[in-house]
Amino acid sequence: MIDDCLKLTTYFGERDRTDHAFVADAILDVYGRRRVETSTLLRGAAGFGVKHHLRTDRLLTLSEDLPLVSIAVDRRERIEAVLEEVKAIRRRGLITLERARMLSGALRPADLAAEPSLPAKLTIYVGRQQKVYGMPAHLAVCDLLHRRGIAGATVLLGVDGTARGERKRARFFGRNADVPMMIVAVGDGPRIARVLPELGGLLRHPLLSLERVTVCKRDGELLARPPSLPGPDAEGLRQWQKLMVFGSEGTVVDGAAQHLTLIRRLRESGARGATVLRGIWGFHGDHPPHGDRLLQLRRHVPVVTIVIDRPEAIDESFAIIDDVTRERGLVTSEIVPALEAITEERRFGGLHLARHTSDADIR
Template structure:
């Protein structure tokens, strides 16, 4: 499989409910019924939304409603089927729709789009207990990407989702072998294009996506600023920007982890929303892959912070992030062509990306 697809991403709270149940369960039930090719539900460590209410796992009270991110990727017709129901299920939150190239099966025969030769984000969807030569698959994937000079990669555990159209949900009394997890990698399209056949040979049933990105900073070095975007596209529909900041729990600014400083300073600056996800393994720059280890004092896991706002406010957000990542971190920017507020009255702001 090699097809242009849509990626549908929802940002909302863990305790959000709909029709007597949790919105997260209803959302993944929807994706399971429609046999979405791949989807994953991720629990955030910290964040805030449009109301600027802070949610964090550092407080017993505020951790009762942690931020969630649900990602679904499939063909354009399949995602269009679940787009409106997704918006109706969320009484609050944010839903974005972006383009992605979905790859599965034989990587040797794939014909990649032109933008693979530019800076690219590669996402690999795996099972939690999937292994490669007796090594966890996510560890093997990160090691391969690091050896091939990819700029960075972060592995994150999911708690629910679909894989090849089949629902895979985590439960307490199960090995959760098929429960999805994902590895997000960023690098030059040339390097990622060359590593795809190796990933295809490494994984039993590879399921990957490619997206276009712009690498703004790497290891503290400013490479470029986010592209200047107009407030609207050529049809007059609004455009949005997304920044992703890859750091580590051990990377500090003013005595606190950089990702926590990002959330607090962007919240104070009035940015629309930020969510931080904690990884289990990964790397950025020349640093070797790392994660939690037994008897280790202090966490050393990677962290990814996601910021979405209008172009005029992203410039202010990037100025904050630039200062906080002066010495370390990987920062990327992307264009979000369609966005909506959740809820029955929520309407799509922006157009569905063209075929």
């Protein structure tokens, strides 16, 4: 178990280029060369950024430039070592740093925090064609998490990344067996802690990360509002907040898929940005694990919508999310201790981690 880890996340466009390559290739080249423990490149389904330019796979003219999200997790010193290279890649977009805890090898029930009853986000990293007792690993993991009462889990398919430091890139011709996938699960602390040894027994070479979250809503029930954050720390650094909405593409709100209604209303409200990731399998609440199947008239894959903004703007975004998830969906809130936004004209924010005594980090 490695306590002092960081998660580096970048948000940008599929067609964004540096001087000599696509931004996606440039970032993943850095992770591969630096042998980052685990990283995943995810292709989004819809989203918009500071300029409010809509990207979506629903319209052909806009589907050529879908949002991309790259996520890298490793020891603090290793992430800090790649950070300057990632920052130096010319592009527009968003970069965030978050604290995490990494687990691998023999897994034991984790001491999640001084308050173990608080919810946690558990991310399990597996290969596309990794098997568990003859069945795909992501199906076996979701089945276990559902049976153990975890609040929700979503499987996200990577198209590039690193696994234990080795570059694993999807190719048109090939099995792509080791290209990384992420299973993002949310649950209360005791349940997450108890399921860790079972995951360790299920997976041959388990690799997981833990982060602290607040569960705000579950299937229409308001459980908590996003927590109020303190002002700047002793060095004048401020924290940001992230909201994640876990739902299903088959859920319709106001005549459209829930996530599309959410994106439209957030964009109209002037929110700083939002990104939708489409999963391939998952569940939330008491609903059984599900994904695309043959002979379905409507897609039922899980979707995740991510919103990041300053605390003073999160209240307005949460009011929209609260209304759009009035019947279905799992909504979480997290602290983002460092963020930098990049436009053609300027950069704002910064990637020095804010520190507050009220931080609910997993320790």
